[in-house]
Amino acid sequence: MKVLITGAAGFIGSHTAERFKDMGHEVIAIDNFSDYYDVQLKERNASTLSKRGIEVSRLDLRYDPLDQLVSDCHMIVHFAAQPGISASCTFEQYLTNNVIATQRLLTAIEPLQDKPYFINIATSSIYGLHATMTEDQAPLPASWYGVTKLGAEQLVLAYSRRGLLRGCSVRLYSVYGPRERPDKLYTRLIAAGLKDEVFPLYEGSEKHLRSFTYVSDIVDGIVSIIDREEICNGEIFNLGTEEENTTATGIAVVEELLGKTIRKEITPPRPGDQARTCANIDKARRLLDYDPKTTLHQGLQKQIDWYRESFLN
Template structure:
């Protein structure tokens, strides 16, 4: 089958593109190589994909002519492209245009297709709000522009499914970590600070935050399980994560244990909209998709430290 991966030079998108290729699928990969974080990391990811036979095309979903890039021969779209995270430097328009408007432009294109791809929307636990501990059937209460716009994009895709315009599903991901994690995210930053003797910015109260830290390959297991389960997935939302909870303090201690050194902590004011707890309820994914994450926090972080050393400590 031919699959399209948007945001393919990013963290989870690149891993998913690789997995799909390894499963024998033809992968078309696109990314806008946004400067939200260091473009060199995206180029590094794209290079890794290129070595596996996947070329990442530079495409901006918000303004490029998508009909010249995306043809009717694709069977699946895995839509990762988004403005991620909670950032004081990102405007509402950044979140709206990248998360909602870009998704709408894809759907507008697909509406013109006779053969419509199965739309796999990649969403986030931030949709649930400050305490992401709910099932897929409970009302979300997003508390950030990121969560609000990702919820809007998710519902846009599902609206098309409800109207019978295409088939699709949405996966809400929980606190993903591992090799290629963005430099602004917890563990890449911790590892960088620990190895390079730099202060780590710890936001007030965040050391007590509980997270379902989920290793990236466990997340990819859930995402690709949609293939062959289209009838079960169509119109549905699934949480993907681990049921194991760890505090940020535990995460810091685990990285310190792996590195064999203490990390310098620099205390910062609390961030508005930051989640105090995430705990993935994955009963639905376990039952319908046989989803079963296995990687412990320490094992996953050992892989991430190895990746960081190999790529940034030469």
């Protein structure tokens, strides 16, 4: 099977590309190498994929021709997006990267006789400040990120409802692990601990509850859609762990594994940040046999080991 993975030089996209390759599939990988964070980190991921026989092409879904890209693919896994909740990003950046880019990809697929199956990668931010709901409950996004990711998801599902393609959407919960973006909690925390730097902690965030989910458990859920395409068509799935931990607990685990106390500086809270995420995965368990197993201690030890090997050796 030929699989197109967008955003393949990113955190979760690169892990997913490797998994499909390991399963024996042909992987077509693209990324626009956005400078939202250090491009060298994406280039590092692309280099890692290249050593595995996966070449990441530089392509921007917002502007570049897409007809040839999608013409003979069997499946598309669509990660490419403007990620996260950031005051430095404009609404236009979220709109063009998340909605317009997705629409251009769908438009390129529409005239094909044999259309690829479309797996849209969404986020628990769609649910809003308290992401504890089932997939059939009304979402209440509270950030531009959540609003535009919901828009992208509904575009894909609209195509499915109209019979223009087969596809589904997966909403991911608080993913962490090796290659995590530098603006995310654990990469920043681990870097501060290992370099003896001050960690900036958003005011009140230590009380936030999260379904911190290790990246390989997320990839397990994505690839489980293979051979279940029909029952997944038009559906939404939450992918994450049912285990909840506060940010304070996550910080304590990192400090325990590093054997040191990390100095912290309180900074203003982020508008639209979620107070609680708790993945309800009953549907994914039932239809995908989804069963995340990695504990927070296990996953964070792997992320610490990766950080040491990648940046301190």
